[in-house]
Amino acid sequence: MAPCVSDAVLMALLCAILLPDASMSARIELQPPTFTEAVTSAVSISCCPDGTSARAKKILVMEIAKDGNTPITNIQTPDTISYGDGTAAPHFEAYGVISDSNISQSYLNLTIHYPGASDAGEYTCVISYIGENGLVTQERDKAQLLINDTTNLSNGQRLTSLESALDNLLARVKAVEKTNQKLLDQSADQASKLDVLREKAAVESEYIIATGDQLVFSDVLTNEGNAFNGTSGEFTAPREGLYVFHLVLEIGRGGAVGEITMTADGQVLAKMYTQDKDFGDQGSISSVQRLRPGQVVSVQVFLAGGSSPMVFGERLCVFSGFLART
Numbered sequence: 001m002a003p004c005v006s007d008a009v010l011m012a013l014l015c016a017i018l019l020p021d022a023s024m025s026a027r028i029e030l031q032p033p034t035f036t037e038a039v040t041s042a043v044s045i046s047c048c049p050d051g052t053s054a055r056a057k058k059i060l061v062m063e064i065a066k067d068g069n070t071p072i073t074n075i076q077t078p079d080t081i082s083y084g085d086g087t088a089a090p091h092f093e094a095y096g097v098i099s100d101s102n103i104s105q106s107y108l109n110l111t112i113h114y115p116g117a118s119d120a121g122e123y124t125c126v127i128s129y130i131g132e133n134g135l136v137t138q139e140r141d142k143a144q145l146l147i148n149d150t151t152n153l154s155n156g157q158r159l160t161s162l163e164s165a166l167d168n169l170l171a172r173v174k175a176v177e178k179t180n181q182k183l184l185d186q187s188a189d190q191a192s193k194l195d196v197l198r199e200k201a202a203v204e205s206e207y208i209i210a211t212g213d214q215l216v217f218s219d220v221l222t223n224e225g226n227a228f229n230g231t232s233g234e235f236t237a238p239r240e241g242l243y244v245f246h247l248v249l250e251i252g253r254g255g256a257v258g259e260i261t262m263t264a265d266g267q268v269l270a271k272m273y274t275q276d277k278d279f280g281d282q283g284s285i286s287s288v289q290r291l292r293p294g295q296v297v298s299v300q301v302f303l304a305g306g307s308s309p310m311v312f313g314e315r316l317c318v319f320s321g322f323l324a325r326t
Contacts, residue, residue, distance in 0.1 A: 024049050024056040024103075026139040028064075028125035034146040035115050038165035043115050043145060047096075047125030048107040050141075056129040059098050060136065062108040067121045075108050103129075114168060120147040208310050209251075209258065213301040215311065217319045228321075234298045235321050237291035245289070245321040247299060249274065250282040250312045259302040262287055265295050271302065282316065288324070297321065 027050035035043055047064050049056070063074035073094040075081050080097045096108035112119050125141045209215070216233035228235050237243065251258045251274040261271040262285060269287040291297070299319055311317050 024127070024129060024131070024137075024139060026050065026125045026127040026141040028123060028141040028143045030123065030143050030145055033143070034148055035120075036148040036150060037116050038114070038168065040115060041113065041168050041171075043112045043119070045110045045112070045123055045143075045145075046107060047109075047127070047141075049103060049127055049129075056103055056131055057134070058100060058130045059103055059106050059127060060130065061126075061128040062096065062098065062106065063126045064108060064110045065124045065126065066119075068124065071126070073108065073110050081108075114172065115145075115147075117147055120145050209301045211301055215249075215260075215299040215301065215317075215319070217299075217317070219313075219315070232298075233319070234296045235319075237293055237295045237297070239293050239323075239326065240291065241326040242288065242290050242324045243297075243321055244286070244324050245269070245297060245319075246284065246286045247272075247320075248282065248284045248316075248318045249299075250316040252281065252310060252312060260285075261300050261302045262297065263300060264289060264291060264297045269297070 027048055029046045031044045031046075032040070045064055047062055049059065059077055061074060061076050063071035065071040072092060073081070073096075075096045075098055077098040077100065081094060091113055093111040093113065094109065097106060099105045108125075122142055122144055126138060127140075128136060128138045131137045214233055216231070217228075218230045218233075220228060220230040223230075225238055227238050235245075245262060247260070247262055247270075249260055249272070251260075258274050259271060260274070260283075262269045269289055270285040272283045272285045274281040274283050289297075
């Protein structure tokens with residue numbers, strides 16, 4: 001006698017047989033899956049979705065981890081990553097993209113340059129995504145990266161292995177030398193720009209001053225390195241070094257007197273005293289000061305007196321500074 005099976009159970013069994021798996025799986029591939037230390041130049045590990053894009057609404061994160069530890073690299077939506085341009089033969093180089101328009105084209109690739117014994121182990125591709133049901137789901141796939149045992153190689157095989165290792169080492173040395181030269185060239189270029197750093201500004205027009213004012217030299221003549229702010233009248237040291245500053249100032253009108261100070265972060269570097277007896281009185285001060293990056297040099301009116309004391313424009317008042325040496 002046939003067992004009694006309800007219609008509901010029959011329908012559930014039929015759905016389980018006919019309906020495809022609605023989940024999206026992860027797939028990891030290693031090329032090559034085995035390597036020889038000091039001989040194999042690179043191993044490529046790829047992580048990508050294995051399934052139609054209809055099975056997932058959106059990929060959130062893709063990552064590659066080793067031995068269950070913190071991911072070596074990951075990518076989040078919507079993003080594209082690319083780091084390690086190969087010029088210095090970096091150990092890890094990664095690139096990838098998450099595509100919202102075509103999920104099946106999303107991928108994450110990790111390249112291990114010149115893998116060593118510590119790189120052998122289990123690698124995991126992890127993909128977190130939003131499924132058709134709106135729930136966040138995580139899929140994983142694992143693969144073993146194996147290192148070849150070279151203890152039983154023949155003498156000829158050992159010689160070939162050593163020659164390949166030497167070629168790889170020479171290639172890495174050349175890549176490092178190329179990168180070092182590039183860095184040296186960049187450093188020399190930056191040093192050259194800083195050595196010729198010149199900051200010069202002048203008072204653009206005559207204006208009344210009062211005690212406590214900070215003078216603004218808005219007519220900026222030269223500003224290589226953009227260390228001078230023509231709006232605030234402040235010079236900000238871009239790097240540590242020995243700086244030279246010079247100030248020429250003319251004050252006048254109605255028996256005006258003024259005590260002017262040059263400061264660095266509020267500390268007085270130099271000061272001068274002017275008094276208008278006839279038409280105007282001009283003075284100058286200079287200061288040589290070692291500054292740290294970010295220190296600000298400015299000119300303040302410490303004391304202003306007389307009838308409407310003022311400073312003159314037409315480049316009669318000039319503030320300049322430059323980096324003498326590092």
